[in-house]
Amino acid sequence: MDLVDNDTFLTKLSDLFAHTTRKGSVWLTHKRYVHEGEDIKMNGGGEEDGMEFSVLLRATDGHTKFSTRISPNDLEKYHSAYGTLLKKSMSTLRKRDRKREKLRADLQAQREKRLMEDIKVDGPKRGNGRRKRQRQVKALRKQQEQREVIQRAMEASRQRQAAAEHPAEETS
Known part of the structure; x- marks a missing residue:
């Protein structure tokens, strides 16, 4: 899995959406990034201690995998660009074929x-x-x-x- 910077992630993600317009799926995963080797306390979370965690975003279509890490300072700016990209890609989705659903309902x-x-x-x-x-x-x-x-x-x-x-x- 490639770890890329934020701008590269957005361009690769838009290319991935363009590649899968006709057929295929894109899976997006959002997680809190935890540094390896750190001891994590489970009793109250990190926010109470004043620690801020990065966000890890992963994208895949089953073959191509890449991810990025967003620092807490850049989160608002990044989410606005990310949201714009998602809205644009969602508008190109195909409409559901409801003929089959209607046929099943009629048979029932x-x-x-x-x-x-x-x-x-x-x-x-x-x-x-x-x-x-x-x-x-x-x-x-x-x-x-x-x-x-x-x-x-x-x-x-x-x-x-x-x-x-x-x-x-x-x-x-």
Whole structure:
């Protein structure tokens, strides 16, 4: 991983965004930079002791990796330039393809509609058409079982919701 200065990081990041406009992702990581070899106290944090920490920014697209360290004095100036770059790169993002989502929602609505409509059992019990009637009876039983499963799930959901709204009061 390359550690570069702040201006180089911004130019490399804009190049990375330009490279991944059609396909690909960019991962950005922000961390507090801790110097190696220093003893860190966990009891109250560094801000109370008057210490100021640098910020470490990392960027990668899976192949190219680079990072920069920003001192606390340059943080405001750097974040304004960094924010401008992010806003510019976000405006070039592609719109989500909602066709597939709409298709899935329509299929789910059709399944629910079919589940709510009763299956009609008709035909003779014996003779011609017997197998058709048996298939209809089997489908009706399956539909009733699915309705019962959905009913139990809804009941359990209601109970969980009621328990969350009115938690049991502890007595000590």
